[in-house]
Amino acid sequence: MLKSIGELLYEKKPFYVPFYQRGYRWEKEHVLALLNDLYSFYIESTDTSNAKVTYYSLQPLVIKNEEVKYTVVDGQQRLTTIFIILKAFENFINRKERKFSIIYDREGSKEFLENIHNETKEKAEENADFWYMYNAYKAVLSWIKGENIRNKKFNEDEIEEFMNFIKRGKREFDGRDINKNIRFIWYELPQDEDEFEVFIRLNIGKVPLTDAELIKSFLVSQGRDEEERYAISKEWNDMEYTLRDNEFYGFISSEDLKNRIEIVFQIFLQKPSYKKYELYEELIRKFEDEYKKDIKSLWKDIKAIFGMLRFWHQDREFYHLIGFLISLRSKEKRMSIVDIYKLYEKSTDKKDFRKKLIEEIKSKTKFEKLLELYEIIDNEDFKEKIKEYYDLTYGTSYKNKTIEDLLLLFNIATLINSSKDSYIKFSFYKFNNDRWSLEHITPRTDKLKQDIRKVIEEIKKLKLSDIEIPKNEEEWESFIGEKFIDEFFKEDENKDLLFNLTLLPRSLNSAIKNNIFLVKRNQIIEFDRKGEFIPIATKNVFLKYYSDFSKHSCDMKKWSIEDAKNYLKNMIESIKSLLGESNE
Numbered sequence: 001m002l003k004s005i006g007e008l009l010y011e012k013k014p015f016y017v018p019f020y021q022r023g024y025r026w027e028k029e030h031v032l033a034l035l036n037d038l039y040s041f042y043i044e045s046t047d048t049s050n051a052k053v054t055y056y057s058l059q060p061l062v063i064k065n066e067e068v069k070y071t072v073v074d075g076q077q078r079l080t081t082i083f084i085i086l087k088a089f090e091n092f093i094n095r096k097e098r099k100f101s102i103i104y105d106r107e108g109s110k111e112f113l114e115n116i117h118n119e120t121k122e123k124a125e126e127n128a129d130f131w132y133m134y135n136a137y138k139a140v141l142s143w144i145k146g147e148n149i150r151n152k153k154f155n156e157d158e159i160e161e162f163m164n165f166i167k168r169g170k171r172e173f174d175g176r177d178i179n180k181n182i183r184f185i186w187y188e189l190p191q192d193e194d195e196f197e198v199f200i201r202l203n204i205g206k207v208p209l210t211d212a213e214l215i216k217s218f219l220v221s222q223g224r225d226e227e228e229r230y231a232i233s234k235e236w237n238d239m240e241y242t243l244r245d246n247e248f249y250g251f252i253s254s255e256d257l258k259n260r261i262e263i264v265f266q267i268f269l270q271k272p273s274y275k276k277y278e279l280y281e282e283l284i285r286k287f288e289d290e291y292k293k294d295i296k297s298l299w300k301d302i303k304a305i306f307g308m309l310r311f312w313h314q315d316r317e318f319y320h321l322i323g324f325l326i327s328l329r330s331k332e333k334r335m336s337i338v339d340i341y342k343l344y345e346k347s348t349d350k351k352d353f354r355k356k357l358i359e360e361i362k363s364k365t366k367f368e369k370l371l372e373l374y375e376i377i378d379n380e381d382f383k384e385k386i387k388e389y390y391d392l393t394y395g396t397s398y399k400n401k402t403i404e405d406l407l408l409l410f411n412i413a414t415l416i417n418s419s420k421d422s423y424i425k426f427s428f429y430k431f432n433n434d435r436w437s438l439e440h441i442t443p444r445t446d447k448l449k450q451d452i453r454k455v456i457e458e459i460k461k462l463k464l465s466d467i468e469i470p471k472n473e474e475e476w477e478s479f480i481g482e483k484f485i486d487e488f489f490k491e492d493e494n495k496d497l498l499f500n501l502t503l504l505p506r507s508l509n510s511a512i513k514n515n516i517f518l519v520k521r522n523q524i525i526e527f528d529r530k531g532e533f534i535p536i537a538t539k540n541v542f543l544k545y546y547s548d549f550s551k552h553s554c555d556m557k558k559w560s561i562e563d564a565k566n567y568l569k570n571m572i573e574s575i576k577s578l579l580g581e582s583n584e
Helices: 028-045 076-092 109-114 128-144 156-166 195-203 211-221 226-243 246-250 262-269 278-289 295-314 316-327 337-345 350-364 367-376 382-388 397-417 428-432 445-450 452-462 473-484 506-512 517-529 536-542 561-579
Strands: 002-004 015-017 056-065 070-074 102-104 182-188 436-440 501-505
Touching: 015 076, 028 056, 028 076, 028 128, 028 156, 056 076, 056 195, 070 076, 070 195, 076 102, 076 109, 076 128, 076 156, 102 109, 109 128, 128 226, 195 211, 211 226, 211 262, 211 278, 211 295, 226 246, 226 295, 246 428, 262 278, 262 295, 262 337, 278 295, 295 316, 295 337, 316 337, 316 350, 316 397, 316 428, 337 350, 350 561, 367 382, 367 397, 367 561, 397 436, 397 501, 397 536, 397 561, 436 506, 445 452, 445 473, 452 473, 452 517, 501 506, 501 536, 506 517, 517 536
Parallel strands: 015 070, 015 102, 056 182
Antiparallel strands: 002 182, 056 070, 436 501
């Protein structure tokens, strides 16, 4: 059976999208593609010479006809999109039109759709359904304004005419069938057929359902009554909403899943990696074999896992220790949240769990090398001895990742060792979703030479009263070396040592380029002022926070060997304090 959109407008029952259904998830490109298809069909339909044009099919709309509603088993994505298109059109022409009613079994969905033209981005961020609906509405408006296959900007009359075409009914009053309209393939399930089983059958194998969507549908369907099904659905949506917070998700995963809630089931099923539908199939097996189909106990254990993730996120120390192990630059050393949860389950209490995390950190970093350096840092031959620590010298990919891990640990230690009342947390999400590099605090000579003209221009901008820039370009290199480069760091091999390196996002590293310390310092301050993510230890370096001016002069023009030694000493002491190493 076929039903036109025009016929749906006169349905007295609302369309109801139940708990087990996936939420509305159409992206902007899907909405624009449908609009372009409908508009192309509309243009073809106006060509009276084109007798081949009949009707446009929106694919199946599978429903169960109940006493007060149509329960939508399949086709809700297109049905919702048509509703949003009509809503956007009627608001564009500033005229209220007849529409069918659609209700998602999620709190506030009907009201959100009805008032979508007045809804804010903040309201849309309350849950995933609202967010996709809101963006679909914005996509329709962008299509009207010219983002379409014809690059055409529509006026009100044109949109009204197109809207009336979309809303055409199937038959005229004299009974003649009107071709050239838009129809759903309408299929009503027999009353004795299980709608959930039909839903799974229809969607397995389509591009559609992910493990998370199948799992949610299954769990909700197992609820013993309407109240329990609603509770599971609502608690699931609450979890999804929390996981949409990048800072929450960022400390439990270094890779962004399309359906972030799947990470909870990775932990529950102890599967750090999985194939398509493996989580869903394993969950059903566990439900039947281990839980003996007791949905209450199963859901309680799943919620307990998520509750522990929330606890770790709220505890600054656990947040940073876990986030560090998940964010290690060396992928072969990186831990998954599944492995960390196993570690937690083997622990006797919080103290024992913390101890196990610390042991993992010690085993995955070159911390023992730092301890060796600490023993000789005040020795007269230190400047020569540090060159022997090849693993802590800039160079190969392996060595650089080793250094990046130590510098990340220094940032983590700095934050954990600070006041317990501090609200500042390291952003693992930004760290894992940006490309990072090691920044030379004092630039390498070969790089400096390449950009020497730009460096001189930057020095001129500083308007230093005690500095006179030579007019002869041939003197610039020696001038910079004398005024802005410490004697120790004039040798390039010394510039690759650990205490002349710090962490920066690659984008900022490229913007800073090969400038001298003083220029970089001003640039870092400006980036920080603009809200760029700069690790706390990197900011401290360029503010000379670690320098001891009681023992050597304060010279902001250059990064000295004394600055570098104090930086290294603070780094080691902070990490030692975190890892519980004695200072003796």
